[in-house]
Amino acid sequence: MVKPLSIKNLVKNFGGLTATDDISFDLEEGQSTGLIGPNGAGKTTIFSQIMGEYRQTSGIIELYGSDISKLSTPARIRLGISRTYQVPRPFSDFSVLENIRVGLMPDSIWKMITQGPNREREIELALSVGFSEDDLQQTPDTLSMGDLRKLEMARTMATNPKIMLLDEVFAGLTVGEINQIAKLIQNMRKENMTFLIVSHDLKALEPLVDDAIAINYGKIIAQGAFSEVISDSAVRTSYLGTE
Amino acid sequence: MGLGLKWYHFALWIGFIIFMLLMPEMVSKGTLRTIIFANFLAIFAISWDILSGRTGYISFGHPFLIGIGAYTTAILTKRFDVGVEYAIPLAIAMTMIGGTIMFLPALRIKGSYFALVSLAFMELMYQLVQVIRPDLTGGTRGMSGLVTLTRGAVNGYYLSFTIMIIVALSMWLLMRTRLGTALSAIALNEESVKGSGLSPTKLKLFAFMTSAFVAGLGGAFYVHYLGSIAPRALFDINFVFTIIVATLIGGASTIVGPMFGAFFLTFLLEYLRPYLPGAERYLIYGVIALLLYMYQPKGLYQIMINQFNRFKKDEDDG
Numbered sequence: 001m002v003k004p005l006s007i008k009n010l011v012k013n014f015g016g017l018t019a020t021d022d023i024s025f026d027l028e029e030g031q032s033t034g035l036i037g038p039n040g041a042g043k044t045t046i047f048s049q050i051m052g053e054y055r056q057t058s059g060i061i062e063l064y065g066s067d068i069s070k071l072s073t074p075a076r077i078r079l080g081i082s083r084t085y086q087v088p089r090p091f092s093d094f095s096v097l098e099n100i101r102v103g104l105m106p107d108s109i110w111k112m113i114t115q116g117p118n119r120e121r122e123i124e125l126a127l128s129v130g131f132s133e134d135d136l137q138q139t140p141d142t143l144s145m146g147d148l149r150k151l152e153m154a155r156t157m158a159t160n161p162k163i164m165l166l167d168e169v170f171a172g173l174t175v176g177e178i179n180q181i182a183k184l185i186q187n188m189r190k191e192n193m194t195f196l197i198v199s200h201d202l203k204a205l206e207p208l209v210d211d212a213i214a215i216n217y218g219k220i221i222a223q224g225a226f227s228e229v230i231s232d233s234a235v236r237t238s239y240l241g242t243e
Numbered sequence: 244m245g246l247g248l249k250w251y252h253f254a255l256w257i258g259f260i261i262f263m264l265l266m267p268e269m270v271s272k273g274t275l276r277t278i279i280f281a282n283f284l285a286i287f288a289i290s291w292d293i294l295s296g297r298t299g300y301i302s303f304g305h306p307f308l309i310g311i312g313a314y315t316t317a318i319l320t321k322r323f324d325v326g327v328e329y330a331i332p333l334a335i336a337m338t339m340i341g342g343t344i345m346f347l348p349a350l351r352i353k354g355s356y357f358a359l360v361s362l363a364f365m366e367l368m369y370q371l372v373q374v375i376r377p378d379l380t381g382g383t384r385g386m387s388g389l390v391t392l393t394r395g396a397v398n399g400y401y402l403s404f405t406i407m408i409i410v411a412l413s414m415w416l417l418m419r420t421r422l423g424t425a426l427s428a429i430a431l432n433e434e435s436v437k438g439s440g441l442s443p444t445k446l447k448l449f450a451f452m453t454s455a456f457v458a459g460l461g462g463a464f465y466v467h468y469l470g471s472i473a474p475r476a477l478f479d480i481n482f483v484f485t486i487i488v489a490t491l492i493g494g495a496s497t498i499v500g501p502m503f504g505a506f507f508l509t510f511l512l513e514y515l516r517p518y519l520p521g522a523e524r525y526l527i528y529g530v531i532a533l534l535l536y537m538y539q540p541k542g543l544y545q546i547m548i549n550q551f552n553r554f555k556k557d558e559d560d561g
Contacts, residue, residue, distance in 0.1 A: 051438075077440035089438070091431040094424075102428050103439045105421055109449050112422040116246070159440045 002065040004029050004163050004194045005050070005081065010059035012045055012218075019045045020056070021218035027163065032185075032195040034209035034226055036202065038238050042218040043198045044086065047165050051083050052076050063163075074107055082161035086168040088148040090140040090155075097122045097136050099151055103158030121158075129154045130180045146177030153184065163194040170201045178204050202230060214238070246419045256412065263404055272396040279396070279468065281509035282403035286410055286461035288489040288501035293414060294454035295487075296495035297423070298447060299430030300349050304361035305486055306478050307368045308455050311341040312462030314372060317472050318379050320390050327390055327467060335459040342455025346448055353433070362483075369478035385473035392467045399468055406464055407502070410457055415498040417453075426450055427496060481525060485512075488532050494542030503543055 005027040012020040019042045027033055035043050048054040050061055052073040061069050068076050091099050100122045105112055126136055129150040140148060149169060156164060166185070170178050178201070185195065185208050199205040205226075212229040214222040222232040229235060267275060287309060295301045315334035319325040325333075348360045372380040380386070393399040417423065425446055428436050436443045466472050476482070485508065493504020508528065515524045539546050 072442065073437045074440050074442045077438070082440070083438070085438075089432055089435045091428050091435060093431055094428070098424060101421065101424060102436065102441070105425055105439070105441060107441050107445070109422060109445065112425055113417065113420045115421070117421055117424075155435075155439060 001029070003027060003062070004064060005196070006060075006062040006065075007046075007050070008060040008062070010046070010049060010061070011057045012042075012049060012054060013057045019218050020049065020059075023059075023215070023218070023220055025213055025220065025223065027194050027196060028210075030189070030192040030194060031211065032189055032197065032209045034205050034212040034229075035196055035198045035215070036200075036205070036212055036229070036235070037215040037221075041215045041238070043215065044167055045218075046215075047083055047167055047196075047198070050076075050081065050165060077159050077161070078107060080160070080162035081165070082156045082159045082163070083165035084149070084152045084156050084167055084169060086171060088140075088145075088152040090143075090148060090151055092140050095137045095139055096126055096131060096143075096151055096154075099140070100125050100154050100158050103155035125154045125158055129157070129184055144177075145172040146174060146180070149173065149177070149181060150184075153181070157188075161193075163196070164188070166195065166197045166199075168198055168200065170199055170204050182208060246416060248419075260408060263408070264401075266404075267397045267400060275396040275400045277509060277513045278506075279399050279403045281506045282400075282407040283461055283465050283468070284485065284489055284509055285407050285502045285505035286457060287486045288493070288505045289410055289414055289498055290454045290457035290461060291486050292490050292495060292498060292501045293418075293457065294450050296490055296497075296501070297418070297426040297430060298450045300353060300447065300450075301355075301358040302345070302361045302454075303358045303480075303483055303487075304345065304363070304365035305458060306482055307345065307361070307364040308338050308341055308458035309462035309465070310365075310368050310372070310474075310477050312338040312459030313466040313472055313477065314380060315459075316463040317386050317389055317466050320467075321386055321388070322379055327392065331460075331463045331467070334463040335456060338459025338462065339452050339455045342451040342458075343448070345455070346451035349447055349451070350444065365478050365483070369474055372474050372478075380474075381472070383474065385471065385475075387471035389470045389472070390467055391470040392464070403464070403468065406460065410460065411498060411502050414453075414457070418496075418498055422446075422449075430496075481522075484525070488528060492532055492535055492542055494544030497542075497544045500542050500544030503547075507543060 003026040008024050010020050010023040011018065023046065035046065037043055045054065049056045052068070052071060056069065060067055063076070063079055063081055068079065091102060101117050104118055104121060123136065131147070131150060135147070140151065143151065169181055173181065182204060189195065197205060197209060209226050211224060212226040213220060214229050214232065214235040216238040221234045221238060222229045266278065287305065290308070291302060291305050312334045315337040316327065316330040319330040319333060320327055345361060345364055349357055352360065373383045393402050425436070425441060429443055429446055433443050436446070489504040489508045490501040491504070492507060493502065494500025511528055511531065512524055515527055519527065535542065
């Protein structure tokens with residue numbers, strides 16, 4: 001069966017530093033995979049390459065069997081893969097709904113002009129990530145970190161992805177907010193969304209993923225069921241620095 | 244199309260148009276001539292607003308675009324006896340090509356770097372028209388005795404107002420669509436525009452081309468109103484600042500704001516003329532612009548909106 005996302009021998013060099021060192025892995029349809037590793041292991045660099053924000057030095061990235069390595073970021077997003085960022089990047093002067101509106105737009109100037117915004121879908125997305133009716137006209141400067149992450153999720157979901165890459169979704173959140181985001185991810189898993197999730201919060205990550213991939217210094221050091229990966233000695237060493 | 248138009252939008256536009264159409268009955272010919280300049284400045288300010296006010300790519304070189312439109316039609320009509328009905332559309336097309344050229348650096352650079360490059364475009368054009376084929380461009384002295392489309396202040400006023408109001412209305416409507424939202428999004432966070440699956444390149448190109456279209460239209464009709472063209476007046480940094488300050492005083496990214504900003508600024512400069520005949524006038528408008536930003540950075544437009552909302556609220560409250 002064709003894999004939603006297939007990474008083959010991915011290498012990324014920044015000058016003398018090899019940030020991604022021959023990484024290969026597949027995501028399974030409807031599965032959720034955790035991508036873990038200490039700071040600087042290369043998790044976000046992998047995300048950036050999958051999305052085309054960085055070009056890999058070598059290797060292939062396939063989306064549903066077709067090579068997307070040469071496509072621009074917007075083109076990849078239109079094929080059904082989307083990501084969130086560690087630091088949310090909202091449109092600062094726009095309301096919650098307007099932020100989501102941008103995600104919902106087709107990449108066609110003609111359609112942007114001739115078709116009005118889909119207000120119902122905007123509201124539906126905003127409410128689905130846990131915003132209340134009162135929040136819809138708020139601008140990002142009045143939102144909490146949790147709300148900004150929810151907004152980032154909503155805008156990402158608006159692009160109608162089949163695969164979502166989530167980068168440190170729990171960073172800077174309160175326990176209540178973590179639960180809210182976790183619930184959202186669980187709901188999307190039921191709808192067969194494929195996830196690749198980066199998180200330092202392994203406890204919060206555990207219930208959300210089926211498998212895990214652990215990396216360190218740009219290399220995969222363990223791969224498999226989440227519980228096995230986090231009990232792997234190499235993984236423990238990479239996090240704690242001791243045996 | 245989801246333009247969100249309300250009854251008062253129609254009322255205000257129609258009211259404004261009727262008021263402007265009655266203007267020749269109300270004011271002197273001299274004032275009318277001032278308003279003609281305001282109309283043209285409004286066109287240029289709207290052109291600047293489409294590009295810089297929206298997308299945040301600040302153009303210090305707008306006369307580059309206006310100049311292409313102006314020179315193309317001037318050369319075609321004067322040197323090659325082409326009729327204005329062909330020369331003006333050709334001038335607009337040339338300006339749009341110029342807009343595409345100006346867009347190229349915007350693929351790679353933004354912010355103050357782009358602003359400086361755009362300024363270089365204007366300087367380049369200024370030097371080029373004097374050096375290359377002065378037999379065509381008229382060199383440093385420019386050209387005079389060009390075809391004029393109208394005779395007398397009243398006709399000139401009606402023509403300039405018609406063009407201005409068509410540009411203003413169509414651009415105002417265009418920017419109320421989702422396209423306007425997408426272009427504003429570029430100014431706020433270009434990376435996130437990409438991350439939303441939209442191509443910023445396509446959107447920017449559209450903004451440059453549309454801005455160039457309006458600049459070329461304004462530039463071409465402007466020379467055929469003046470009947471002459473002078474490089475020193477056209478490729479002048481003060482001209483750039485007048486366009487930018489008109490937009491900012493009025494309220495950038497609103498289309499209507501730059502239109503009113505252009506009127507406000509033209510009359511301000513005109514009324515200061517008897518007291519301050521020289522360049523000191525620019526000092527005064529600098530001070531006024533500064534005070535306005537301190538009080539309301541979003542410009543006159545926002546002040547009007549606030550007043551209107553207060554009025555509406557009073558009405559709603561009974």
